[in-house]
Amino acid sequence: MTDTDTFSLREGEVATDLPAGFDASLYYIGRIRTPWTRRQDCPKNGRETEAVCTIEVDPRWAQGLKDVESCSHLVLLYWMDKAPRNLVVQVPGHYGAQHGTFALRSPARPNPIAMSVVKLLGVEGNRLSVVGLACLDGTPLIDLKPYFASTDSVPDAVVGWHKKG
Amino acid sequence: MTDTDTFSLREGEVATDLPAGFDASLYYIGRIRTPWTRRQDCPKNGRETEAVCTIEVDPRWAQGLKDVESCSHLVLLYWMDKAPRNLVVQVPGHYGAQHGTFALRSPARPNPIAMSVVKLLGVEGNRLSVVGLACLDGTPLIDLKPYFASTDSVPDAVVGWHKKG
Numbered sequence: 161m162t163d164t165d166t167f168s169l170r171e172g173e174v175a176t177d178l179p180a181g182f183d184a185s186l187y188y189i190g191r192i193r194t195p196w197t198r199r200q201d202c203p204k205n206g207r208e209t210e211a212v213c214t215i216e217v218d219p220r221w222a223q224g225l226k227d228v229e230s231c232s233h234l235v236l237l238y239w240m241d242k243a244p245r246n247l248v249v250q251v252p253g254h255y256g257a258q259h260g261t262f263a264l265r266s267p268a269r270p271n272p273i274a275m276s277v278v279k280l281l282g283v284e285g286n287r288l289s290v291v292g293l294a295c296l297d298g299t300p301l302i303d304l305k306p307y308f309a310s311t312d313s314v315p316d317a318v319v320g321w322h323k324k325g
Numbered sequence: 326m327t328d329t330d331t332f333s334l335r336e337g338e339v340a341t342d343l344p345a346g347f348d349a350s351l352y353y354i355g356r357i358r359t360p361w362t363r364r365q366d367c368p369k370n371g372r373e374t375e376a377v378c379t380i381e382v383d384p385r386w387a388q389g390l391k392d393v394e395s396c397s398h399l400v401l402l403y404w405m406d407k408a409p410r411n412l413v414v415q416v417p418g419h420y421g422a423q424h425g426t427f428a429l430r431s432p433a434r435p436n437p438i439a440m441s442v443v444k445l446l447g448v449e450g451n452r453l454s455v456v457g458l459a460c461l462d463g464t465p466l467i468d469l470k471p472y473f474a475s476t477d478s479v480p481d482a483v484v485g486w487h488k489k490g
Contacts, residue, residue: 226414248387263471313478318474319396
């Protein structure tokens with residue numbers, strides 16, 4: 161909540177009151193190791209970099225990686241723990257216009273969970289090498305899943321408000 | 326935790342001890358309305374049904390939907406609150422072989438967050454009509470995001486252990 165309290169709104173941004181309490185809880189199941197330690201150094205998205213990042217899964221969960229090595233791509237969910245949670249309308253610096261939080265991939269959202277599709281290079285014990293991430297070093301991991309083209313790939317999807325679609 | 330205590334392992338399944346405490350917490354931001362009230366009635370995945378489902382976003386967050394109507398597809402994250410969280414190796418009934426939890430899309434995982442890509446039919450106020458879901462009626466929503474083909478679509482991705490890839 162401290163992040164939210166000290167966060168200042170840009171012109172055009174709208175915040176809402178947060179609910180009185182939480183409804184469910186998460187375990188951090190590992191950490192993401194990347195080359196970036198400052199937000200301003202992170203690429204805008206994971207397709208802008210070929211940097212190899214490392215996923216360290218806690219030993220407690222390592223058996224859950226059985227057969228993951230047979231996947232060419234994975235869905236990663238991770239926790240953007242520095243982001244404010246009360247913004248409903250945002251003005252991202254690189255777009256300069258108002259957009260609803262749910263029309264954006266901004267880390268600032270009620271539940272600051274980021275989703276990235278990554279290419280899997282290899283698995284060694286509880287460590288995975290992947291390409292396609294753009295988050296800070298040390299980011300908490302909350303899930304990883306196999307990427308199924310049959311349900312997850314929509315090549316002709318469009319985001320109308322976004323210039324590049 | 327009760328679900329876990331009362332959950333019985335199938336032959337070949339492996340459970341781990343859960344951590345002593347949680348690391349982060351979630352708000353439910355809405356509910357998913359579907360035609361299915363019993364698990365056995367749910368389709369196996371969202372591409373097996375053309376049923377129109379409704380996402381009800383809590384009024385508190387409704388302003389966050391600005392511009393969402395311009396998206397052809399969305400990423401939904403939702404909470405599978407009935408699933409055990411301690412399984413690391415599972416034997417799904419329809420596959421009949423052992424797989425690690427992170428090689429499966431099973432709801433049973435340390436953080437039971439499901440991710441689905443859905444087609445957006447329309448937005449009316451705080452209600453969205455979508456196609457591509459296969460979850461129980463009343464499932465808690467935790468996030469929705471625009472689907473960007475540029476970063477999220479990998480048509481040639483392969484899940485090696487899975488017959489159909």
